[in-house]
Amino acid sequence: MIQTDILIIGAGPTGLFAVFEAGLLKLRCHLIDSLPQPGGQCAEIYPKKPIYDIPAQPEILAGDLIDNLMQQIAPFEPGFTLGEQAETIEKTAEGHFIVTTDKGTQHQAPVIAIAGGLGTFTPRKPELNNLAFYENKGVDYMIKAPEKYRNKNVLIAGGGDSALDWTIYLAEIAASVTLVHRRSEFRGALDSVDKIQVLKDQGKINIIAPAEVTALKGQSQLESVTINCEGVEQHLATDYFIPLFGLTPKLGPIAQWGLTLEKNAIKVDNSLDYQTNIPGIYAIGDVNTYPGKLKLILCGFHEATLMCQSAFQRIYPNKRNILKYTTVSGVEGFDGSKKEAPKSIIKKIQ
Amino acid sequence: MDNEITFEVIDREGQVHQIQGPTDMSFSLMEICRASDLPIEGTCGGMALCASCHCYINSDHALPSKGPDEEAMLSEALHVKENSRLTCQIPLTQALDGLSITIAPES
Numbered sequence: 001m002i003q004t005d006i007l008i009i010g011a012g013p014t015g016l017f018a019v020f021e022a023g024l025l026k027l028r029c030h031l032i033d034s035l036p037q038p039g040g041q042c043a044e045i046y047p048k049k050p051i052y053d054i055p056a057q058p059e060i061l062a063g064d065l066i067d068n069l070m071q072q073i074a075p076f077e078p079g080f081t082l083g084e085q086a087e088t089i090e091k092t093a094e095g096h097f098i099v100t101t102d103k104g105t106q107h108q109a110p111v112i113a114i115a116g117g118l119g120t121f122t123p124r125k126p127e128l129n130n131l132a133f134y135e136n137k138g139v140d141y142m143i144k145a146p147e148k149y150r151n152k153n154v155l156i157a158g159g160g161d162s163a164l165d166w167t168i169y170l171a172e173i174a175a176s177v178t179l180v181h182r183r184s185e186f187r188g189a190l191d192s193v194d195k196i197q198v199l200k201d202q203g204k205i206n207i208i209a210p211a212e213v214t215a216l217k218g219q220s221q222l223e224s225v226t227i228n229c230e231g232v233e234q235h236l237a238t239d240y241f242i243p244l245f246g247l248t249p250k251l252g253p254i255a256q257w258g259l260t261l262e263k264n265a266i267k268v269d270n271s272l273d274y275q276t277n278i279p280g281i282y283a284i285g286d287v288n289t290y291p292g293k294l295k296l297i298l299c300g301f302h303e304a305t306l307m308c309q310s311a312f313q314r315i316y317p318n319k320r321n322i323l324k325y326t327t328v329s330g331v332e333g334f335d336g337s338k339k340e341a342p343k344s345i346i347k348k349i350q
Numbered sequence: 351m352d353n354e355i356t357f358e359v360i361d362r363e364g365q366v367h368q369i370q371g372p373t374d375m376s377f378s379l380m381e382i383c384r385a386s387d388l389p390i391e392g393t394c395g396g397m398a399l400c401a402s403c404h405c406y407i408n409s410d411h412a413l414p415s416k417g418p419d420e421e422a423m424l425s426e427a428l429h430v431k432e433n434s435r436l437t438c439q440i441p442l443t444q445a446l447d448g449l450s451i452t453i454a455p456e457s
Contacts, residue, residue, distance in 0.1 A: 045394050118393055124457055127428065159426060187422035245426050248402065248457065249393060263387075 002079060004030035006311055007099055007109035009086045009254070012040025014285030014300030015115035016069040016078075021308040023076030025321065028334065030079035030107060032086045032099070034120045036144045039066035041117060044247060048161075048189055055298055065297075075333025081105050083144045085120050087253045089281075097280065111280055111311040114259075114266060115304070116287040118249035126157065126243045130216060138222025140242050149174045149240060155225060157181065157213055158244035164188040166244065168195050171204050178206040178236065180213055180227060216241065257281075265289035273310030274303050280314060282307045355442065357449035359388055360408070362456070371442050379405075379446065380438035390453060396438035401427035401457065403437040408450040413440055428457040 006022050008015045011033035019029040037043055039062075042051075047063030054060055060068075084101035091097060092108070099107045123141030125131060131139065143149075143166055154174045156167050159181035165188070167179045179196070186193055199205045211229035216222060224237045251264055259276045260267040266283035268274045270290035274282050284307050285300035293299075312321050330340030353374040359367045371382035380403035383390040391402035398419040404427055407413065413435065416424070420439045424430050434454065440446070 041394075045399050046397055049397060118391075124426075124428070159422065181425075183422075183425045185418075185422065187419070246400065248400065 001098075002030055002081070002105070002107040004028050004079065004107065004109045005315060006030075006111045006113050006308070007032070007097070007107050008113045008115055009033075009099070010040060010115035010117055010285070010287070011035075011038040011080065011082070012115060012117045012285065012300075013042055013065060013069060013297050014117075014304050015040070015113070016066070016073055017301050018113055018115060018284065018304035018308060019073040019076050019078045020069075021305045022311070023073065023334070024324065024326070024331070025308055025312045027308065027312060027315065028078075029076070030081070030109070032081045032084060032101060032107065034083065034085040036083040036142065038070065038080065038082070039063070041249075042066050044121060051297070053296065053298060075331060075335055075337045075339070077334045081107065083142075085252060089257050095280070110315050112282065113304075113307055113311070114254060114276075114281065114283040114287055115285045115300070116251070116254060116283075118251075118286055119254075119264075120250055120252040121247035122250050122252075123243075123247055124245040126213065126245060128213065128216060134216050134218065134222045134241070137220065138218065138238075138240055139216070140240060141244075142247075143242065146170065146173065151175045152239040153237065154178070154240045154242065155180060155213070155236065155238040156242045156244060158246075159183060159186045159209075160244070160246065161188045161192065162246075163244040164192040164196055166242070167205060168192060168199065171199050176206070177204075178208060178238070180211050181207075181209040182212055184209045213241065213243070251287075259283070262289050265293075274307045275310065282311065355444060355447040357446055357451070359383060359386075359405075360450070360452040361389060362453055373443050373446075375442075377442045378438050379403075379440040379442055379451075380436070382442055383437060388453065389456075390437060392438055394438075398423045398436050398439055401436060404429070404454040404457075405435060405437050405451040406431055406454060407433045407435055408452055409448065411449050412445060429455050 005027040006029045008031045011031040022029050042062035043066050049062050050059045084103045086099050087102045088100045096108055096110050097112050149170055150173045153176045155178045156163050157180045170177050200207050211227050213225050214228045215226035217224045224235050227234050266288050268283050268288045274284050276283050284303040286295045332338050353372050356370050369386050380392045384392045393402040394400040401423050420436050
């Protein structure tokens, strides 16, 4: 069982920044996220898009914002359970919470902070008969452990960034990679589109476009797919079919946790500390709602900060907490590191 | 009012909503629909990256043509028809007065 002080559900910008504010109060954090990497929407949907309303950052790419946050919180050694969805919650006799994921990983903490954004990203699935039958039997919607595709025949469908990025990555390790897309145009970062062209020219990947996968075949495991290319059908043997048609967020199992919801968001007490109707469970960032709520990263940072102060009092009801400034007290990491302002020199000038 | 237009939105239950919006605030059709509590999510914020604002255009208003981002996203979205558009890519202008749109099924 993973034990921590604040269990954060959702590793987007708000959840990540909460680790920093908690760390200043000597509280340890662990984060759960259904995506295989931290960063939430910023990393998954628009890593290459600039954001212009982060205070003191005139322009920053969403992906860089996440990289910076990861660097900022590194001294506080956060734990991560990635690629798993928080599913159930129960309360222990001493008032702690136990959160179990869909993979059965258990986490225990006195405080839960839900920073789930718009919800769990669930893959958009193509409309194919018997698709569900082949799930985990050759059909994957997300690539969590690329090694499983080593020396296998892989077919990727899609024309966006993740389809391109994974085609490039798997071209090196898979026995063969075929990319199928409904159009001949692909949308991605310029260098990935160029790389795909080079791989195709070198014969390292196959591209079938404009085309669509129309049927899946196989006894107990996926064995082949039918592809319709401008009215002409062809059958292709493959070990894996990976449709990458983007992810849509759904609030998911959290909706069943007994929290007061309003329009698919969790109601919190914003006049105090962003606590939900269940004491000890907080909701911060895009997942919460209160009068005047704005879904902005900068508001999530503020909410995370106030949440941590309240969480501290909940965990240590008899300890006094006084606001400290990092310019004065520096940052002491759990890893033994210490960052502080250089001391001024006092010297007589002749 | 001068800078105010009215258009109709048919939701997934077939209910018709009359929506008013200003044309001088650089809003998109998605933003005004979302702010009017219609089930148009606009998950990606308006970057043509998610198709959660996908609608069908019912009237024959002259709309700005689709950019490459919108074309690309619509090529991956579900339930796409001839009159499909991503409302995040349509700015709210006088030309939209009297427009009628239907929200596409959830994907």
